[in-house]
Amino acid sequence: MSERSLHLSLPTATPSMASAVIKGTRKIRVFPKNEPYLLELIRQHRRAYNLAVACFKESDARPELRKSEEMKKTVLRGIIREFVRDEVIDRGGEFASAGCDEAVLNAFRTRYAVIERRKKGEAADFAFRSIKDVRQGFLIQKLSPSFVLKNFDVSEKLPKEAFKKLTRIVHERGRWFICAQKHITTAQNAETQGLRVVAIDPGVRSFATSYTDDHCTTYGDGFYASKVFPLLLEIDKLIGLRARARNDQWKKHYQKRIDRKVNRAKDLINDLHKRVAFDLVSQFDVVLLPSFETQEMASKVERKIRTKTVRSMLGLAHYRFELHLKWMCKKYGKRLVICNESYTSKTRSWDGVIHSSLGGAKMISDGNIRVDRDHNGARGIMLRALYGNLGHEQAVGAT
Numbered sequence: 387m388s389e390r391s392l393h394l395s396l397p398t399a400t401p402s403m404a405s406a407v408i409k410g411t412r413k414i415r416v417f418p419k420n421e422p423y424l425l426e427l428i429r430q431h432r433r434a435y436n437l438a439v440a441c442f443k444e445s446d447a448r449p450e451l452r453k454s455e456e457m458k459k460t461v462l463r464g465i466i467r468e469f470v471r472d473e474v475i476d477r478g479g480e481f482a483s484a485g486c487d488e489a490v491l492n493a494f495r496t497r498y499a500v501i502e503r504r505k506k507g508e509a510a511d512f513a514f515r516s517i518k519d520v521r522q523g524f525l526i527q528k529l530s531p532s533f534v535l536k537n538f539d540v541s542e543k544l545p546k547e548a549f550k551k552l553t554r555i556v557h558e559r560g561r562w563f564i565c566a567q568k569h570i571t572t573a574q575n576a577e578t579q580g581l582r583v584v585a586i587d588p589g590v591r592s593f594a595t596s597y598t599d600d601h602c603t604t605y606g607d608g609f610y611a612s613k614v615f616p617l618l619l620e621i622d623k624l625i626g627l628r629a630r631a632r633n634d635q636w637k638k639h640y641q642k643r644i645d646r647k648v649n650r651a652k653d654l655i656n657d658l659h660k661r662v663a664f665d666l667v668s669q670f671d672v673v674l675l676p677s678f679e680t681q682e683m684a685s686k687v688e689r690k691i692r693t694k695t696v697r698s699m700l701g702l703a704h705y706r707f708e709l710h711l712k713w714m715c716k717k718y719g720k721r722l723v724i725c726n727e728s729y730t731s732k733t734r735s736w737d738g739v740i741h742s743s744l745g746g747a748k749m750i751s752d753g754n755i756r757v758d759r760d761h762n763g764a765r766g767i768m769l770r771a772l773y774g775n776l777g778h779e780q781a782v783g784a785t
Contacts, residue, residue, distance in 0.1 A: 405719070410570040412545065416538040416562045424537060426479050428557060430470055431489040431524035432515045437466045438493035439512045463490045488525040488552075522557045529553040529566075538562070545569070559645035573719030581671035581721075585771065587764035588678045588704045590695055593658060596666070597764035604760065605662045610698050617651045618701065651701075659707045663714045672721045674771050675711065678704045725770060 418424050441462060445451040455461055467486050474481040496512065503510035515522075526533065528550045534540065548566035556563045587595045593606030621644055628640035666673050708724075715722040 405572060405574040407569050407571050410568050411565050412548075412568045413556075414544060414564045414566055415541040416534075416564050417541070418562050419537055419539065423480065424555070424557070424562070426474075427482055427485050427524045427555075428522045430474060430479075430482060431485050432517070432522070433473070434466050434470050434486045434489035435493050436514045437469065438462065438490045439496075439514055442493070442497050442512050459491075459494055463487055466490050484527050485524050488527055492525060520559060523554050526553045526555060529564075534564070538564070540564070559649055560642060561649065570717060572717050582669070583672045583674065583768070583771070584666060584670040585674040585764050585768035586666070586676070587760055587767060588676065588702075588707075589760050589763075590698045590702070592760055593702055594662060594707075595760035595764045597761065597768050598670070602761045602764065605665075606658050606702075609658060610702055613654055614651050614701055615698070617647050617654075618697070621647045621651075655701070655703050655706075659703070659710050663707070663711045666711065667714045667718045667720045670720070672723060673711065673715065674723050674725050674767055675708060676726060676767055677724050678708070723771070725767060 441457065445457055451457060456465065467483055467490075470486050471481045471483070500510045500512060529548060529552075531549060534544065544564065544566050545568045547569050548564075551567045553567070554565040556565060583598070585597045587597070589595060590610070591607070592604045593609055594604075596603045596605070624640050624644045624647065628637055628644065631637045631640060712722055714720070
């Protein structure tokens with residue numbers, strides 16, 4: 387096989403994306419200097435948001451209230467601000483009126499989004515924010531350097547464009563983050579002729595397998611079993627200890643240990659996603675990625691895979707990887723094609739025979755030739771592309 391013999395020409399309808407400067411968000415780890423004060427801001431933000439949502443729910447039940455004076459944005463914001471201020475003063479806290487106003491405005495933005503979805507015929511409703519939510523946060527109308535220096539030690543320097551902008555402060559499983567705005571320059575798409583193409587086959591034993599014209603690469607072979615699964619066993623044990631604990635202090639102790647283990651597992655998966663995505667966009671111009679329908683495969687109704695396999699599949703977070711790969715392709719001017727992988731791993735790529743009873747076998751064979759199943763699946767996805775059965779292309783990189 388000659389070098390670069392599997393170069394594809396994408397449809398001419400695919401637009402060529404020019405370089406552009408876009409607004410992005412960088413999640414920066416920070417360490418609080420006065421955590422009780424920040425938790426109080428989260429509490430006030432959650433309370434104001436929930437009060438606004440309660441008003442919206444009541445207006446849905448009573449249509450005559452929708453156009454009343456009290457449902458106007460400025461009026462409702464003032465009413466909720468006074469209500470929350472009285473509650474904070476009664477418990478001896480420090481009231482932040484700007485944060486309360488931003489919570490109400492955020493609730494109105496949610497309301498507009500719900501209305502738009504309902505106009506399209508989609509099911510949409512309001513939801514209250516719970517104190518038990520894993521991800522909590524509040525909004526700062528205009529982030530200032532003085533606020534950051536007063537309340538946080540930062541792990542890295544914040545971008546200049548992050549200041550004087552609406553910013554979200556997030557508290558998630560014991561860790562704090564600033565979601566700082568950042569200007570990112572995207573690369574221009576390459577020409578559509580003679581592109582370097584790679585086909586990706588997502589998996590469970592190995593995270594992903596890539597197939598190109600000259601080699602096959604396996605990413606994360608045994609990664610989940612050796613790195614992530616032991617952490618999940620420890621988490622299961624800690625959850626059992628927390629359930630049996632009778633003292634609230636011990637429950638909090640176990641919850642903190644659970645959060646640390648969950649953060650560790652999630653960080654490992656995210657690191658794998660970033661490494662694989664960067665490797666793909668730095669070497670190839672077009673990435674063929676199948677739509678890995680984990681939700682349908684994990685459903686208990688007529689499920690044909692084991693619970694352990696389902697847990698491994700969900701733990702590897704293939705959909706989150708797809709979202710990250712979309713962003714990387716947009717940033718570096720590459721193309722991502724979402725295609726169909728039906729029967730690619732069960733079909734022998736050298737003669738087209740389908741193994742309907744292959745099950746969970748690691749290898750696929752016709753009696754003479756034995757091929758790794760993941761390699762065979764990735765090659766099958768590439769062959770589908772060669773025959774023009776791409777599914778649908780997503781013009782990643784569009785502004």
